[in-house]
Amino acid sequence: MMRMGFKSCRVSRTCLRLFVDRGSELLAGAGGPGAFQEASSIFRENGTTFPRACVTELAAPIPWRSAGAGRCVRGFRSSAPGAFWNNDDDEPPRLLVVQPRLHPLPVLKAKLLEALRLADSLEDPRNVDKGKKQRREPSPYVLVQNPSNKFSRKSPKRMHAGAYFGPGTIENVLAHVHVASTKGRLDAIFVNAPLSGVQQRNLENAWGKPVLDRVGLIIEIFGAHAQSKAAKLQVELASLNYYRSRLVRARGKAGARLGFGAGGESEVVSARGRATGAIGGAGETEIQLQRRRILTRKTRLKALLAEVDRTQTLHRAARTREGITPGQGKSLPVVAVVGYTNAGKSSLVAALSRSDMYVDDKLFATLDTRSRRVVLPSGKKVLLSDTVGFISDLPIQLVEAFQATLNEVVEADYLLHVIDSSAANASEQRETVLEVLQQIGVSRHKMENCMIEVWNKSDLSGKEFEITQSEDLPEGAVKNTLSEVLSTEADGLDMAEDSHVTHPLKMEHTDIETLSDGAELLDLEWAREGVSCVSTSVRTKTGLAELLRLLDTKIQSDWAEEGLILSEENLTTDSVEKEIVR
Ligand SMILES: Nc1nc2c(ncn2[C@@H]2O[C@H](COP(=O)(O)OP(=O)(O)OP(=O)(O)O)[C@@H](O)[C@H]2O)c(=O)[nH]1
Numbered sequence: 001m002m003r004m005g006f007k008s009c010r011v012s013r014t015c016l017r018l019f020v021d022r023g024s025e026l027l028a029g030a031g032g033p034g035a036f037q038e039a040s041s042i043f044r045e046n047g048t049t050f051p052r053a054c055v056t057e058l059a060a061p062i063p064w065r066s067a068g069a070g071r072c073v074r075g076f077r078s079s080a081p082g083a084f085w086n087n088d089d090d091e092p093p094r095l096l097v098v099q100p101r102l103h104p105l106p107v108l109k110a111k112l113l114e115a116l117r118l119a120d121s122l123e124d125p126r127n128v129d130k131g132k133k134q135r136r137e138p139s140p141y142v143l144v145q146n147p148s149n150k151f152s153r154k155s156p157k158r159m160h161a162g163a164y165f166g167p168g169t170i171e172n173v174l175a176h177v178h179v180a181s182t183k184g185r186l187d188a189i190f191v192n193a194p195l196s197g198v199q200q201r202n203l204e205n206a207w208g209k210p211v212l213d214r215v216g217l218i219i220e221i222f223g224a225h226a227q228s229k230a231a232k233l234q235v236e237l238a239s240l241n242y243y244r245s246r247l248v249r250a251r252g253k254a255g256a257r258l259g260f261g262a263g264g265e266s267e268v269v270s271a272r273g274r275a276t277g278a279i280g281g282a283g284e285t286e287i288q289l290q291r292r293r294i295l296t297r298k299t300r301l302k303a304l305l306a307e308v309d310r311t312q313t314l315h316r317a318a319r320t321r322e323g324i325t326p327g328q329g330k331s332l333p334v335v336a337v338v339g340y341t342n343a344g345k346s347s348l349v350a351a352l353s354r355s356d357m358y359v360d361d362k363l364f365a366t367l368d369t370r371s372r373r374v375v376l377p378s379g380k381k382v383l384l385s386d387t388v389g390f391i392s393d394l395p396i397q398l399v400e401a402f403q404a405t406l407n408e409v410v411e412a413d414y415l416l417h418v419i420d421s422s423a424a425n426a427s428e429q430r431e432t433v434l435e436v437l438q439q440i441g442v443s444r445h446k447m448e449n450c451m452i453e454v455w456n457k458s459d460l461s462g463k464e465f466e467i468t469q470s471e472d473l474p475e476g477a478v479k480n481t482l483s484e485v486l487s488t489e490a491d492g493l494d495m496a497e498d499s500h501v502t503h504p505l506k507m508e509h510t511d512i513e514t515l516s517d518g519a520e521l522l523d524l525e526w527a528r529e530g531v532s533c534v535s536t537s538v539r540t541k542t543g544l545a546e547l548l549r550l551l552d553t554k555i556q557s558d559w560a561e562e563g564l565i566l567s568e569e570n571l572t573t574d575s576v577e578k579e580i581v582r
């Protein structure tokens with residue numbers, strides 16, 4: 001690593017935090033005595049005294065709760081998604097991504113790419129139509145020690161329950177927050193891990209910016225992308241489910257202890273409950289009041305969603321009745337297109353039905369169900385339903401909130417499971433989707449017998465696994481490219497205090513290599529019995545005809561089987577025996 005000189009440096013009690021200017025990039029790191037000596041020599045080379053001269057703008061005090069975080073009402077962030085940034089701004093919000101380290105390396109790469117995509121998906125797609133300026137510059141990020149890894153090995157009890165990360169990591173991120181802030185606007189920090197309400201509040205206090213965890217950011221994205229009434233109601237319900245569990249007490253004046261009285265959270269703010277019945281009550285505290293309001297709104301939302309569900313069921317029935325082939329006596333088969341977010345579901349539906357669908361290289365571009373009619377090679381018609389994508393580590397409350405949309409999947413006759421075959425963690429994404437399908441109530445029989453796996457983006461397979469390929473990887477604020485981050489770690493040059501990556505795993509993804517770019521059916525190792533697989537590329541139009549043929553064959557054989565079962569039901573045991581004898 002070539003060092004061009006230093007920018008600034010901050011000394012903390014336990015470690016040295018060092019920012020080295022490398023051309024236009026700032027490299028950041030922290031280290032013990034070794035790094036300290038190394039830094040001293042760099043400082044000496046530059047003719048600067050160490051360490052006093054290096055305490056620069058990074059040491060500037062952070063205001064207690066920034067403007068964004070200040071929008072929280074006593075620790076309760078508004079349940080409306082988007083509350084933490086100004087929707088009227090021309091630019092979409094800019095987040096700093098904090099990614100805990102994961103092993104093996106391909107998993108870290110996949111998770112970091114996903115986190116960066118999540119951070120860049122936080123904008124309203126409608127803004128594009130309005131011609132609003134879009135920020136294309138990728139979000140800055142920082143890789144930090146994974147506290148769960150460190151402590152699960154030694155003593156699980158020593159986990160940092162209060163702030164999730166240890167003090168060193170918090171300082172490290174704080175320094176990155178300052179660097180990112182000096183390079184442009186910074187609206188919030190996205191920690192790609194599950195945080196409790198208390199941890200989130202403590203990190204917000206430490207970093208002086210609003211903090212979003214994975215679920216919180218996904219809810220914000222849903223809020224930004226929801227277009228229809230149903231989607232908006234579902235997002236609000238999901239958001240209430242999420243925020244209800246994190247109504248945390250906020251401290252009064254800086255550092256004040258929680259307690260009764262002025263500024264304390266236990267202060268009674270409502271007369272409700274007072275003098276009801278013989279015992280009477282003291283009234284409600286602020287948290288109790290918030291909880292009650294959330295509960296009332298949830299009840300109302302559930303009633304509205306039940307109505308939406310009823311309407312959607314009627315529409316579904318009407319749609320499937322349309323275009324029935326006379327004499328067949330069956331309604332149109334509904335084929336739900338499911339899969340991990342960004343796998344190419346909408347693109348596939350658009351290509352098969354030769355119609356327009358909203359397609360975007362953003363996560364959760366689709367939040368509503370859209371159906372298109374498709375004619376199969378035999379002339380039979382089916383209804384293809386595009387649905388909301390799934391993602392890993394989603395809590396059940398979020399899935400429950402989207403039940404009205406997901407009912408389309410549960411009630412579908414067939415499932416097309418679209419998988420992004422170019423993703424490093426394609427098989428993990430596949431497992432996630434299967435788990436969510438089980439959670440929402442899709443029967444095992446349907447998953448085993450009525451599903452076709454579509455391994456999409458075959459044109460990209462193999463390319464994304466090359467660690468040296470950097471053109472398609474976003475740049476971070478601190479390290480130049482992801483490949484550089486990973487190769488730096490591989491060389492053992494990462495100065496982070498928590499660096500413990502010794503050797504990167506060699507990229508091996510033989511599963512994906514088995515996917516050919518042709519239109520043949522795939523006999524994948526992990527394919528369960530009865531599940532057919534096909535490799536496609538919507539971009540190069542490969543495998544689409546084969547997919548339609550496969551779907552056609554499946555439907556025809558099922559109908560034939562159903563006919564057989566019906567006739568068998570009519571047969572008595574005697575007649576079957578007679579048949580066998582004959
Ligand atoms: N290279 C390549 N890109 C594809 C292919 N299929 C889709 N894409 C791209 O992948 C991105 C996501 O496609 P979508 O169809 O919006 O994906 P989705 O699964 O509907 O995503 P969500 O609705 O966000 O869950 C878009 O930029 C597409 O152009 C493919 O076969 N090859």
Ligand SMILES: [Mg+2]
Nearest residue numbers: 345346365366
């Ligand atoms: Mg879509």
